[in-house]
Amino acid sequence: MMHAELIDQEDLRERLVALGFAVPPGVSAEQACDYAVSGLSPERAQVLRKLVEELLGGSATLLPAVREAISRTLLPALVPRPV
Numbered sequence: 001m002m003h004a005e006l007i008d009q010e011d012l013r014e015r016l017v018a019l020g021f022a023v024p025p026g027v028s029a030e031q032a033c034d035y036a037v038s039g040l041s042p043e044r045a046q047v048l049r050k051l052v053e054e055l056l057g058g059s060a061t062l063l064p065a066v067r068e069a070i071s072r073t074l075l076p077a078l079v080p081r082p083v
Helices: 007-017 031-038 042-057 065-076
Strands: none
Touching: 007 031, 007 042, 007 065, 031 065, 042 065
């Protein structure tokens, strides 16, 4: 029997916390992403970009709320801004 890894909002929060982002328990995926991008420095953006690449490129299944939060909040925050 095959088991797929599912990434829910708590998994996303735990991964962000493990990387040093201050995300309180019990928040939605959208709120977790908001916490992650608030006051984002270039160094933190690099760490966050790597996490997003792992989540979107990995074999785990992202629940729709998690995928949407990443698309709406994290991806736009990680796009390089013209100088």
